[in-house]
Amino acid sequence: MxxxxxxxxxxxxxxxxxxxxxxxxxxxxxxxxxxxxxxxxxxxxxxxxxxxxxxxxxxxxxxxxxxxxxxxxxxxxxxxxxxxxxxxxxxxxxxxxxxxxxxxxxxxxxxxxxDVPSPPGEARIVDTQSRQVKVEWSPSDSDNNSPISNYVVLISECQTGNNKREIVVGESTHQVTITNLEPYTCYQVHVRATNDVGRSLPGPPTSQFYTESESVTAIVDQAGGSCASDTCRDSFLVCEGSVCKYKTGVDCSNGNEHCQSGTACESSSNMICKIQLTEDCSSNPTECGEGLKCDTTSNTCKPTCLGFTLHV
Known part of the structure; x- marks a missing residue:
């Protein structure tokens, strides 16, 4: 060479x-x-x-x-x-x-x-939440005669090293909040410094750490959990009165008390949430409960008898 x-x-x-x-x-x-x-x-x-x-x-x-x-x-x-x-x-x-x-x-x-800068100081965890973490570090001891242009914060999942991400911050910044993390997931962070020659070796990494578990008011993946307007995780749930409830036509065998208002969990329908008498069935005309049929005039569930609809 x-x-x-x-x-x-x-x-x-x-x-x-x-x-x-x-x-x-x-x-x-x-x-x-x-x-x-x-x-x-x-x-x-x-x-x-x-x-x-x-x-x-x-x-x-x-x-x-x-x-x-x-x-x-x-x-x-x-x-x-x-x-x-x-x-x-x-x-x-x-x-x-x-x-x-x-x-x-x-x-x-x-x-x-x-030369490339000396490695930054040890990365330290300042604050951890379910989907973000705040990290700080000490600046490099030497820029080795080429001014530091930025710091690169690298985060990855423990052991597997999957989902690696880089966050680039200015040369005068020694703290950053990393967002869009997964709840209760193990991560590790280290920092490198960059100048015109290249990137430094990584500084000492953080200890391996877990993000916080998700609180029940954040993302809910089962009926009965507390919720805000848009935080029921799954498509078969709806937030009603700050509680996630099963939508019409959903299997409710594991939580029959959690069908949404105006519906009930019917054993005769293999434990499915069904719309009840006089409730609106315009969006789900086939989901009226046992002995009921969606009346197209009023768009409500009405009782049926011998094939005729009884208007009440």
């Missing part, structure tokens, strides 16, 4: 490079009436490598040979940059002028190595 290498020309400037790249830093030029004696490179005022007049290179630490290389023109190549390579690099060139006097010139470079 080719590693990008950048050579910088203007002496004494700031150099910004991404992790993994190479960069070449130049030294002061030797004038025509001067002869090069020694070149020394410093990082943060600590000597790292030197090159004598003969071109031999000496490192202060053996491990630096895989990081630094000095070219014949005394320029320094920093290889496979890492955030720890950020710092001030000074090249000091010792020369002998035409009169035989030793002199020196120096140039300092500020090197900034960019």
């Amino acid at each position: 080719l590693i990008p290498c950048v050579s910088v020309g203007a002496a004494g400037s700031t150099v910004t490079q991404k992790k993994g790249e190479n960069v070449t830093l130049n030294c002061p030029q030797v004038q025509e009436d001067e002869s090069l004696a020694t070149t020394i490179w410093y990082k943060d005022d600590i000597m790292k490598v030197s090159m004598g007049q003969s071109g031999g290179t000496q490192y202060t630490e053996p491990s630096l040979e895989s990081k630094f290389a000095v070219e014949q023109d005394s320029s320094l190549v920093l290889m496979r940059l890492d955030p720890g390579d950020s710092g001030n690099y000074t090249c000091k060139v010792f020369v002998v002028n035409s009169t035989g006097v030793m002199d020196n010139n120096s140039t300092t470079w500020i090197v900034l190595v960019q």
Whole structure:
């Protein structure tokens, strides 16, 4: 794999490079009436490598040979940059002028190595409800020389990891409410930070947690449960007087006292909610109770006798 290498020309400037790249830093030029004696490179005022007049290179630490290389023109190549390579690099060139006097010139470079941000702090649960959770976290300790643009909050179900979702918030936001969750379901949350280089590693996740169970006044899936106007879960229920009741024509064998008003659970009809005498049957003309028939004139259930409708 080719590693990008950048050579910088203007002496004494700031150099910004991404992790993994190479960069070449130049030294002061030797004038025509001067002869090069020694070149020394410093990082943060600590000597790292030197090159004598003969071109031999000496490192202060053996491990630096895989990081630094000095070219014949005394320029320094920093290889496979890492955030720890950020710092001030000074090249000091010792020369002998035409009169035989030793002199020196120096140039300092500020090197900034960019990387993804450090992971955010541990994600913490602030508040849990049946269908939402509030999460907070601490910001990343370092943006690694590239400003953080946003935080990405990731939530998924425990163990299976199903239903993964991402919520993106601004760089100054460290708390978010995640909605549209399932009641009494196990979730886990972690957070990543993003800059121009990419996403950080995830910060420490929350402990696994369960959303709250749904309250009886929220979603009701059986007759007899308390309800608001639109919170009976199933299509065979209707909210009547703050109680979910079975609609006409529904099997009521498991709750015969819960048929909606104007109907009754009839054993002769295999425990089905049937419309009773004089009740409106216009929407369900075939659902009148035993011995009743929907009178098309009044649209109410009327008793039948010997095949004739008795008008009462």
